[in-house]
Amino acid sequence: MFGVFGLDNDTETMHSGTITKIERQKRIKDRYNLFIDEQFAFSVHEDILIKHRLVKGTVISIDDFKVIIHAQEKQQAYLDAIRLLAVRLRSEHELKVRLKQKGYEPNISAITIERLRQEKYVDxxxxxxxxxxxxxxxxxxxxxxxxxxxxxxxxxxxxxxxxxxKVDEETEYRHAFDLVFKRYRTEFAEDSVKARRKAMGFLMRRGYSSSLVSRVMRDLVQAYGAANEDELDNNEGEFEEY
Known part of the structure; x- marks a missing residue:
């Protein structure tokens, strides 16, 4: 698999050697390019550079190579997740989907989510x-x-x-009432039967329960005095739960 930070994770591309050069990237200031035996090997975040004490002259074995690659991938997944959360809060499921889209393996995503959970970035x-x-x-x-x-x-x-x-039913009711009052008050004054049908459909599509919608309609009709109770009851049964 091609690594998410620009390195083929296949062990065939890994080799032991000595770090001969460390170069800070111009575009990404906290990222460094590492050269082994004068050849570019990989790039790492500054935190990984410090944590693994990667300095010029350090001898890197194949096992070291693998550990560093894994650490860098975890770090990059974490940073990508933080950037996603900076845009808006997300559920764990949403983060897993986005990390998968970015090319991370499930185990890396799981490690990332667990770290974010412990740090209270996701809840x-x-x-x-x-x-x-x-x-x-x-x-x-x-x-x-x-x-x-x-x-x-x-x-x-x-x-x-x-x-x-935690949803307060009275708050939900007031919102529903205000919505249809502002949207259909003129129509209720002109033709309450037609307005009621339109208003009921509108509220049901917005996810209000049939019982709450019926209550709103009853209060609106009573306020306008434009229909009797029998007429209202006959129309309520035409709508199913959202």
């Missing part, structure tokens, strides 16, 4: 809570929509259940 429980609150409060999505997104991100069922349990 699926916290991630599920934060994403749920963001979707509910900022985007005004319903809990069914959020549940599907959490599942898509590979979160475990206990994390999903824990996050959704």
């Amino acid at each position: 699926d429980m916290l991630f599920a809570e934060q994403l749920t609150m963001q979707r509910i409060r900022s985007q005004k999505k319903g809990r069914h929509w959020v549940k599907q997104e959490l599942q898509h991100k590979g979160l475990q069922s206990q994390h999903i259940v824990h996050a959704l349990e």
